[in-house]
Amino acid sequence: MSIFEKLESNVRTYSRSFPAVFEKAKNALLYNEEGKRYIDFFAGAGSLNYGHNPPEVSAALIAYLQEDAILLSLDKETRAKKEFLEQFSDLILTPRNLEYRVQFTGPTGANAIEAALKLSRTVKKRRGIIAFTNAFHGLTQGALSITSNSYYRNNFSLQDACVSFMPYDSYFGPEHNTASFLRRMLEDPSSGIDIPAAIILEAIQAEGGVNVASRDWLEEIQQICIDFDILLIVDDIQVGNGRSGSFFSFEDAGISPDIVVMAKSIGGGLPMSLVLIKPEHDQWKPGEHTGTFRGNNLAFVASISLLNYWKDDGLKDAVIRKSQIVQDRLQNIANQYKEMNMEVRGKGLIQGLKIPEEGFSRKVSKNAFKQGLIIETAGSYNEVLKLLPPLTIEDELLLEGLDIIEKSVKQSFESQEEQA
Incomplete structure (x- = not known):
C-alpha cells in the first residue's frame, strides 16, 4: 500500500485515473519518478493554460x-x-x-x-x-x-x-x-x-x-x-x-x-x-x-x-490554428468509426470527442495513459473525451498526443470487437 492509499482521503480522484507519482513538468510534458514522459492534455483541469513552469x-x-x-x-x-x-x-x-x-x-x-x-x-x-x-x-x-x-x-x-x-x-x-x-x-x-x-x-x-x-x-x-x-x-x-x-x-x-x-x-x-x-x-x-x-x-x-x-494576438492566433488541427484530426477519427456515432465538439483548445457507447471514452482514456497521454472524460455519463492541452503546447507534441488518441480508440474498439 502506498503512502497515498494509507493516509490520503478516499475523496482523491485524479490519482485513481492517472496512477503515477509525478516529479517534474515542463510546458506540455510531465515526468514520473521513474522518468517516464507523459503528454498533458489535461493541464491541471484548465489551470495551466500557459503550460507547466513557464520560464518567465x-x-x-x-x-x-x-x-x-x-x-x-x-x-x-x-x-x-x-x-x-x-x-x-x-x-x-x-x-x-x-x-x-x-x-x-x-x-x-x-x-x-x-x-x-x-x-x-x-x-x-x-x-x-x-x-x-x-x-x-x-x-x-x-x-x-x-x-x-x-x-x-x-x-x-x-x-x-x-x-x-x-x-x-x-x-x-x-x-x-x-x-x-x-x-x-x-x-x-x-x-x-x-x-x-x-x-x-x-x-x-x-x-x-x-x-x-x-x-x-x-x-x-x-x-x-x-x-x-x-x-x-x-x-x-x-x-x-x-x-x-x-x-x-x-x-x-x-x-x-x-x-x-x-x-x-x-x-x-x-x-x-x-x-x-x-x-x-x-x-x-x-x-x-x-x-x-x-x-x-x-x-x-x-x-x-x-x-x-x-x-498582441499571437497567442489567440496560435490557439485558433491549433484548434483546427485538433478538430480535423478528431473528425477523421469519428469518420473511421461511423457506426459509433461519434461527435466532435468544442472551441479553441477545449475540444471533445463524444462517444455515446457506455464506458468507451473511459477505456480510451485508460489506454492513452498507458501510452503516455493524460486525457480526461466529461459529460453526464463521462461519454466525452475532453482535450485540454496547454495553449502553448508545441505542434509536435500536439500531433503526438492526437496519434495516441487515435491508437487508443482503435485498441478500445478492437478489444470490444473481440469480446463481442
Missing part, C-alpha cells in the same frame, strides 16, 4: 522571493497587487472596453462562485438563481446548488438553495430554442419560476461535456436578463484565460456580463481567483466576503508575467 514565471518568482517581498497580504495593498491590477486593466479590460471592479476572493473557483451568488442576492434583494443543465460551478455548498450532476448532489441537502435549472443551448437539439423557453417561463406568473437575482452560465460547458453555446443564444440570455432586471453571471473559471481563443470565452458573442468569475489559469498555476463586478453592482460592505489567501502575492507575480501574452 519561474524567473519572476525567484527574483521576487530573493527580495524578501510580501507573500501573504490578506487584502492589504502591495506592490505586486498594484502591478497586477495595472497590467490586468491595461492589457485585458481597457482594450475590450470593459469596466469592472476586481474582487479577490479565497483562491478557488468555488469560493469566487460563492461570492458572486452572495453579491447578486444582495444587489437584487431576491434569493432565486437560474442555472442550466450540465452545469458545473464547484462543490462547496452554494456552488454545488447550481451544479447539475446528480453524482455530486445526491448525498447533500440542497433543499433551501432556491435554484431552478433550465435547459442549456441545444439541450433538446439545435432545432429547439431554449432561450425562448426560459423567457416564456419568466413571463408566465403561473410557471412556478420566480424572477431570480441572477442567471449563471458557462459559455462553454467543460465538465458538462464540452457544450458550446451559440452567439445567438448568449445574446438572447443577456437580453432576457436586461428585460427582467436579472444579473448575468458568466463562469469563466475553466474556459477563460484564452482557452477559447479570446481571453474571455464570451467575447465573440459581444455580451457584457454583470459579473464574471475567474480562477484556475489566472494565477498561472498558483492559487488565485477573481470576481469581476460592474461598478454599479459593487455593493459589498467592507469584510462581507473574505478569505485568508486572497492576498497571494506569488500568484499576482505569476499572473503579471503571463498577461504579457495578451499584448
Whole structure:
C-alpha cells in the first residue's frame, strides 16, 4: 500500500485515473519518478493554460522571493497587487472596453462562485438563481446548488438553495430554442419560476461535456436578463484565460456580463481567483466576503508575467490554428468509426470527442495513459473525451498526443470487437 492509499482521503480522484507519482513538468510534458514522459492534455483541469513552469514565471518568482517581498497580504495593498491590477486593466479590460471592479476572493473557483451568488442576492434583494443543465460551478455548498450532476448532489441537502435549472443551448437539439423557453417561463406568473437575482452560465460547458453555446443564444440570455432586471453571471473559471481563443470565452458573442468569475489559469498555476463586478453592482460592505489567501502575492507575480501574452494576438492566433488541427484530426477519427456515432465538439483548445457507447471514452482514456497521454472524460455519463492541452503546447507534441488518441480508440474498439 502506498503512502497515498494509507493516509490520503478516499475523496482523491485524479490519482485513481492517472496512477503515477509525478516529479517534474515542463510546458506540455510531465515526468514520473521513474522518468517516464507523459503528454498533458489535461493541464491541471484548465489551470495551466500557459503550460507547466513557464520560464518567465519561474524567473519572476525567484527574483521576487530573493527580495524578501510580501507573500501573504490578506487584502492589504502591495506592490505586486498594484502591478497586477495595472497590467490586468491595461492589457485585458481597457482594450475590450470593459469596466469592472476586481474582487479577490479565497483562491478557488468555488469560493469566487460563492461570492458572486452572495453579491447578486444582495444587489437584487431576491434569493432565486437560474442555472442550466450540465452545469458545473464547484462543490462547496452554494456552488454545488447550481451544479447539475446528480453524482455530486445526491448525498447533500440542497433543499433551501432556491435554484431552478433550465435547459442549456441545444439541450433538446439545435432545432429547439431554449432561450425562448426560459423567457416564456419568466413571463408566465403561473410557471412556478420566480424572477431570480441572477442567471449563471458557462459559455462553454467543460465538465458538462464540452457544450458550446451559440452567439445567438448568449445574446438572447443577456437580453432576457436586461428585460427582467436579472444579473448575468458568466463562469469563466475553466474556459477563460484564452482557452477559447479570446481571453474571455464570451467575447465573440459581444455580451457584457454583470459579473464574471475567474480562477484556475489566472494565477498561472498558483492559487488565485477573481470576481469581476460592474461598478454599479459593487455593493459589498467592507469584510462581507473574505478569505485568508486572497492576498497571494506569488500568484499576482505569476499572473503579471503571463498577461504579457495578451499584448498582441499571437497567442489567440496560435490557439485558433491549433484548434483546427485538433478538430480535423478528431473528425477523421469519428469518420473511421461511423457506426459509433461519434461527435466532435468544442472551441479553441477545449475540444471533445463524444462517444455515446457506455464506458468507451473511459477505456480510451485508460489506454492513452498507458501510452503516455493524460486525457480526461466529461459529460453526464463521462461519454466525452475532453482535450485540454496547454495553449502553448508545441505542434509536435500536439500531433503526438492526437496519434495516441487515435491508437487508443482503435485498441478500445478492437478489444470490444473481440469480446463481442
